[in-house]
Amino acid sequence: MISEQTRTRIAGARDSFPRRRQAILPSLYAIQEEVGHLSEEGVDVIAEILDLHPNDVFQVASYYSLVHTEEWGKFLIEVCVNLPCALRGADALADYVGERLGLEHGEDGHAATTADGVFTYRPTIECLAACSGAPMLQVNQRYFENLTKEKVDQILDGLRSLAARYPDRQVPALEIGKVVHATERGQL
Amino acid sequence: MGATEVASDFQPMVTAHLGEAGAWTIDSYLRRGGYDQWKRVLQAPLKPEEIVDEVKKSGIRGRGGAGFPLANKWATLPPDPKFPRSMVVNGDESEPGTCHDRYLLEEDPHLVLEGAMLVSYATNCHRIYLYLRGEFGLGAERTAAAIDAAYAQGLLGKNILGSGFDLDATLYRGAGAYICGEETALIESLNGNRGITRLKPPYFPTTVGGGVNGMPTVMQNVQSVANLPFILNMGGEAFAKIGNPTQAGPFLAGTGSMIFSISGHVKRPGNYELPLGVTMRQLIDVAGGVMGDKKIKAVIPGGGTSAWMSPDQLDAKMDFAGIPALGFGYILGTGATTVMSEDVCIPHCLSKISYFYHHESCGECTPCREGGAWVYKTLRRIINGRGRPEDIPLLKELCNSIEGKTLCQFGYSVTWPVRFALQKWPDEFEYHIREGKCPAGDHPFGVTDLAPAV
Numbered sequence: 001m002i003s004e005q006t007r008t009r010i011a012g013a014r015d016s017f018p019r020r021r022q023a024i025l026p027s028l029y030a031i032q033e034e035v036g037h038l039s040e041e042g043v044d045v046i047a048e049i050l051d052l053h054p055n056d057v058f059q060v061a062s063y064y065s066l067v068h069t070e071e072w073g074k075f076l077i078e079v080c081v082n083l084p085c086a087l088r089g090a091d092a093l094a095d096y097v098g099e100r101l102g103l104e105h106g107e108d109g110h111a112a113t114t115a116d117g118v119f120t121y122r123p124t125i126e127c128l129a130a131c132s133g134a135p136m137l138q139v140n141q142r143y144f145e146n147l148t149k150e151k152v153d154q155i156l157d158g159l160r161s162l163a164a165r166y167p168d169r170q171v172p173a174l175e176i177g178k179v180v181h182a183t184e185r186g187q188l
Numbered sequence: 189m190g191a192t193e194v195a196s197d198f199q200p201m202v203t204a205h206l207g208e209a210g211a212w213t214i215d216s217y218l219r220r221g222g223y224d225q226w227k228r229v230l231q232a233p234l235k236p237e238e239i240v241d242e243v244k245k246s247g248i249r250g251r252g253g254a255g256f257p258l259a260n261k262w263a264t265l266p267p268d269p270k271f272p273r274s275m276v277v278n279g280d281e282s283e284p285g286t287c288h289d290r291y292l293l294e295e296d297p298h299l300v301l302e303g304a305m306l307v308s309y310a311t312n313c314h315r316i317y318l319y320l321r322g323e324f325g326l327g328a329e330r331t332a333a334a335i336d337a338a339y340a341q342g343l344l345g346k347n348i349l350g351s352g353f354d355l356d357a358t359l360y361r362g363a364g365a366y367i368c369g370e371e372t373a374l375i376e377s378l379n380g381n382r383g384i385t386r387l388k389p390p391y392f393p394t395t396v397g398g399g400v401n402g403m404p405t406v407m408q409n410v411q412s413v414a415n416l417p418f419i420l421n422m423g424g425e426a427f428a429k430i431g432n433p434t435q436a437g438p439f440l441a442g443t444g445s446m447i448f449s450i451s452g453h454v455k456r457p458g459n460y461e462l463p464l465g466v467t468m469r470q471l472i473d474v475a476g477g478v479m480g481d482k483k484i485k486a487v488i489p490g491g492g493t494s495a496w497m498s499p500d501q502l503d504a505k506m507d508f509a510g511i512p513a514l515g516f517g518y519i520l521g522t523g524a525t526t527v528m529s530e531d532v533c534i535p536h537c538l539s540k541i542s543y544f545y546h547h548e549s550c551g552e553c554t555p556c557r558e559g560g561a562w563v564y565k566t567l568r569r570i571i572n573g574r575g576r577p578e579d580i581p582l583l584k585e586l587c588n589s590i591e592g593k594t595l596c597q598f599g600y601s602v603t604w605p606v607r608f609a610l611q612k613w614p615d616e617f618e619y620h621i622r623e624g625k626c627p628a629g630d631h632p633f634g635v636t637d638l639a640p641a642v
Contacts, residue, residue, distance in 0.1 A: 021380025064363030141325020
C-alpha cells in the first residue's frame with residue numbers, strides 16, 4: 001500500500017508544474033523512497049494521480065538507470081571505473097570491494113545483492129563526476145573519494161553497523177555521510 | 189611563465205569560497221555580499237537590456253562544452269512576450285573527467301542560484317529549473333535548501349522586493365542518463381518524456397517549440413551562471429580583461445576564468461580555477477606535475493569527447509580558440525583535463541572511454557547505438573589479444589559511419605578519441621594485434637594498486 005503521505009507528495013509535484021507529465025520523475029523518486037524500488041502498484045498510483053496511462057509512467061521509468069524495479073539492498077554501492085578513475089586504480093578498488101562483499105562481477109557487471117540484503121553492488125558505473133577524487137565509490141547518495149583499502153574497510157564496517165541500527169527502515173543519507181569522518185575532497 | 193606566476197596574478201572568483209565550512213548556507217553567502225547584485229538589479233532598478241549589455245561586453249562564453257556566448261544565445265529569444273519563458277540551469281554534469289559543477293552545487297548553491305536569477309531577469313524568464321543529475325544526492329539537498337532559504341528571505345516568489353518581478357525556482361532531479369546533459373534531451377526529460385535527443389529544427393531551445401513545454405527556454409551551464417554575479421559586480425569591460433580576450437572568429441577566444449578539473453596521473457588532482465588562455469603545460473604544473481615525475485603520453489583536454497593531445501601539443505592555450513586550433517576533433521569542452529603518463533596502454537584507455545559512450549548512448553540514432561557497441565567490442569577484442577589485422581580499418585570505417593550521422597554531438601564523442609588515437613599511436617594497436625599481448629604488461633593504466641591523492 002502506498003501511503004497517504006507519498007500520495008500527497010505526488011499530488012504536490014503535479015500541482016507545482018505547468019504540465020502533469022513533468023511530475024513523473026519526481027513521483028518515481030517518491031515511490032522509491034517509500035517502497036525501496038519501483039513497484040507495479042507505484043506505477044499505477046502515479047498514473048492515477050497524474051491522470052496518465054501507466055504506460056506513460058513506465059516508459060519514462062524504464063529509461064533511467066536510477067529507477068529500478070528489482071529490490072536492492074539497504075545500500076547501493078557503485079564504483080566508477082571510467083578512465084580518470086581507472087588511472088588511479090579503480091579496477092583494483094572494484095575488485096577489492098567485490099572481494100570484501102563476497103560478490104563476483106563480470107566485465108559488464110550487473111547489480112548483485114549480498115545474501116543478508118544489506119549491500120547491492122554495481123561495480124561498473126560510468127563517471128560520477130568525482131574524477132579528481134579518484135578512486136571513489138558512491139553509497140546511495142553519498143560520495144567517498146580518495147579511497148585506500150583501509151578507508152574501504154572503514155566504510156563497509158560502518159555501513160554494516162548502520163544496517164543493524166536501522167533494521168526496518170531506510171538509513172538516512174546524513175548517517176551514511178558520517179561513516180568516515182573527514183570527507184576528503186580533491187584540492188580546490 | 190611558470191606555474192606560480194599563473195596562480196599569483198589571478199584571484200579565483202567562483203571557487204573562492206568552496207571548501208569553507210558552511211559556505212552553502214544563506215548566512216554565509218549574505219555575509220560575503222551574496223545577493224547584492226540581485227537586490228541592486230531589482231531595486232535600482234536595472235533594465236534587462238542593461239544586464240544583457242554588460243554580459244555582451246564581458247564576452248563570456250558558455251562553460252558547458254559548446255562555448256556559445258551567453259549574450260548571443262539570448263538574442264535568439266523571440267521578442268514576442270506572449271510566450272512564457274523558462275530558465276534552465278544544466279547541472280547534469282557527467283562528461284568523463286568533469287567534476288566541478290558538483291562542487292559548486294554542493295558547496296556554493298546560492299552563487300549558482302543568484303546567477304540563475306540574474307539570467308532570468310535579463311531574459312525575462314519567470315521560472316527557473318535547476319536540473320541536477322540524479323546521482324548528486326548532497327548537491328540536491330543543498331540546492332533545495334538554498335531555494336527554500338531564498339524564498340524565506342523574499343528573494344524569490346511574487347513581486348520580489350517590491351519590484352513587480354515574479355520568479356519561481358524548482359529543483360528537478362534527473363535519474364541517471366548522461367545524454368540528459370545534451371540540450372534537447374534535457375528538455376525532453378524536463379517535459380516528462382524519455383530523455384532522448386530530438387530532431388532539429390527547432391535548433392535552439394530559446395525558440396518557440398524548442399524549449400520546456402514548447403516555450404522559449406534559456407539553458408545555461410552551472411558554471412556559466414555562477415559567473416553572472418561577478419560580471420555585474422565588476423562590469424562587463426573589467427571581466428573581459430581577464431583571460432584571453434583576443435578576437436577569434438566572430439567571438440572572443442575566452443574571457444574570464446574556467447574551473448579546470450584535472451584528473452589522472454598528476455600529483456595533485458583537483459579543480460583549479462584559472463584564467464582562460466593558460467597553456468596545458470602550466471595547468472599540469474599547477475596540479476603538481478606528473479605522478480612519479482614520469483613523462484606524459486597523452487592528455488585529454490576537454491572531457492571524454494575530445495581528441496587526445498600528445499606531448500608535443502602541450503603549449504596549446506586552454507581557451508575556445510587555442511584547443512580547436514590543434515585541429516578538427518580537439519575541443520575545450522568542459523575544460524576537464526585527464527593526464528596519462530608514459531606507462532599507460534592507449535588501446536586500454538580508449539576502451540574505457542568507448543565503453544562509456546556505448547553504455548550511455550540513448551539509443552535514438554542507429555549509427556550511435558549500434559556503432560558505439562561495435563567500436564567498443566572491436567577495441568575489447570584488440571586489448572584482449574584476439575585482435576585481427578582487419579580490425580584497424582574496421583575501426584576507421586566505423587568512425588566514418590557514425591560521425592555526423594546522428595542527431596546530436598554524441599556521434600562525434602564516440603568517434604573522435606578513437607579516430608585520433610589510431611592516427612597518433614598506431615603502433616600500440618598493431619603491437620596488440622601482432623603479439624596478442626599488452627605493451628604495458630599487467631598494468632595498462634599505469635598503476636599497480638589504489639592510488640589516492642595524498
